[in-house]
Amino acid sequence: MRATAAGAAGEEQSMRAFEVSGGPGAPVVPVERPVPVPAAGQLLVRVKAAALNARDRLIVSGTYSAPVPPGRVPVSDGAGVVAAVGDGVSRFRAGDRVMSSFHPDWLYGPFPGWGELYGVQRDGWLTEYIAVDEQSVVGVPDHLSYEEAATLPCAALTAWSAVSGIGPGDTLLVQGSGGVSVFALQFARLAGARVLATTSSAEKAERLKALGASDVVDYARTPEWGARVRALAGGRGVDLVVEIGGAGTIAQSVDALADGGRISLVGNLASGGGMDLTRFFRRGAALRTVVVGSRSDFERMNRVIGQHRLRPVIDRVFPFAAAPEAFSYFERAAGLGKVVIGL
Ligand SMILES: NC(=O)c1ccc[n+]([C@@H]2O[C@H](COP(=O)([O-])OP(=O)(O)OC[C@H]3O[C@@H](n4cnc5c(N)ncnc54)[C@H](OP(=O)(O)O)[C@@H]3O)[C@@H](O)[C@H]2O)c1
Known part of the structure; x- marks a missing residue:
């Protein structure tokens, strides 16, 4: 890691991320990007783990059902710790453990349409830091590690x-x-x-x-x-x-x-x-x-996971630098359980 959320004023702060390559060879390529600054109502999350789903395979291979712009950061599912908060944030504070919600804008009620999704219209969670609306994340059940939590937003x-x-x-x-x-x-x-x-x-x-x-x-x-x-x-x-x-x-x-x-x-x-x-x-x-679910559905599911101390089945955890290998491994569908990338 080359940055902290609270670096000295004026200091260039950069972080590592992966972008879809959009070409032959590796499905994702490493890049350096500036650490985002949380706007009002946003959290800056230090991502600790991201998990792969079938849709991520389609996104990085250019076969997803919606266009993915070049340079997009893929992966919808991630978990991390709140590193900093923007003005007016009230749901979370620094140090809280959070996970992405698959539909960042579907909070409750009937399906409102697909809206903007991570890895497609918005940059996703295959990055060291992400700035997200505080409404678009949920707390991690206490008994779960970051790697386990990262498997929940889409598949679970x-x-x-x-x-x-x-x-x-x-x-x-x-x-x-x-x-x-x-x-x-x-x-x-x-x-x-x-x-x-x-x-x-x-x-x-x-x-x-x-x-x-x-x-x-x-x-x-x-x-x-x-x-x-x-x-x-x-x-x-x-x-x-x-x-x-x-x-x-x-x-x-x-x-x-x-x-x-x-x-x-x-x-x-x-x-x-x-x-x-x-x-x-x-x-x-x-x-x-089935269209995944709303944030409210996610919170209800997490209460049940917490009550029963249910543990997600993880196949393999790859280090962040090995994200391209994680995609190749996932493509082969050799194992049983979720493929996770730890940060
Ligand atoms: N609608 C939604 O809200 C939603 C949300 C998430 C995912 N999805 C979709 O659901 C599907 C599964 O997603 P996933 O993330 O669980 O995928 P995944 O982890 O990549 O699942 C791969 C597994 O699917 C099984 N499979 C492949 N072809 C099969 C067949 N003909 N019959 C039975 N099993 C078969 C294989 O199991 P074995 O190795 O045991 O044979 C393979 O290991 C994908 O199409 C994905 O796009 C939809």
């Missing part, structure tokens, strides 16, 4: 929203062992539901069982896994599917679903032809799109 809150309404006696299916799916498994088990999972790896199947999945189906070896899941769910099918494959998996999800069941549409990771609507109607199924 998405999973929390996707499994809402699930309880004892319900059966749920999570697809694969990515960030959202593992949190969905954890939250559903906490709620007393039975969880089935799919994965493409025998080793990950064992890990998913250790985390509480009752049964795991290999979707690579069993392309018609919907019928298998339905059979494992007592022949009745599952009450909820957390759909991360999208167009490539949703037809199988409908096969796995109980009559009157629900699909929480989270992602579109698997390419494919979509689904036959007749089968969907016959199932009497409901489809609901």
Whole structure:
């Protein structure tokens, strides 16, 4: 680190950050930038950890659904300590531990539209310091490290929203062992539901069982896994599917679903032809799109995480200077759990 928030007046203060490269080679490139100065109502956060999500992969590879300007700092999810506060700040003070909120401007109530997002319209958290509106961050649950906290803003809150309404006696299916799916498994088990999972790896199947999945189906070896899941769910099918494959998996999800069941549409990771609507109607199924969640949803989830001392599953923590390697590792999807960059 080459700067403190309260350096001598006039002293040039710089910090390290990574920007999307926008070209071939490394997905992100290191840069030096001035340490931002918090405006009125803003906090200056010394970032301690950032965590990667599928969207960050798309952003740095130039395949995200919205244009990303050259030189953008990527990554939506981060945690750190408040280093300084601007005028009029009342929610936090220096020394408080905070995390980013995925939708910085969605505080509560119904989804207001996508708005401005980190890594797209705003610089993100792959930086030593960030100045953010005090309304756009939340406190870190006491039992969590910065690395653990950094995994929550996108993946955990998405999973929390996707499994809402699930309880004892319900059966749920999570697809694969990515960030959202593992949190969905954890939250559903906490709620007393039975969880089935799919994965493409025998080793990950064992890990998913250790985390509480009752049964795991290999979707690579069993392309018609919907019928298998339905059979494992007592022949009745599952009450909820957390759909991360999208167009490539949703037809199988409908096969796995109980009559009157629900699909929480989270992602579109698997390419494919979509689904036959007749089968969907016959199932009497409901489809609901998940859009991460509001700050108020995030705070409620964090209270539950605190009460149950739930610990996020971390695969690997890379040092800040190795951020390009962290992206490459994440791209290979070799591990199970979140890929984190520590600062
Ligand atoms: N709507 C929202 O609010 C929201 C929020 C967050 C994420 N998302 C989306 O949700 C998806 C998951 O995000 P993530 O961050 O959890 O991703 P991730 O951590 O990168 O997940 C990767 C894992 O997905 C699994 N996978 C890939 N193709 C699959 C398939 N055909 N069937 C089953 N599993 C498959 C693989 O599991 P195995 O290795 O076990 O096979 C892989 O390891 C992405 O599309 C992302 O854009 C949406």
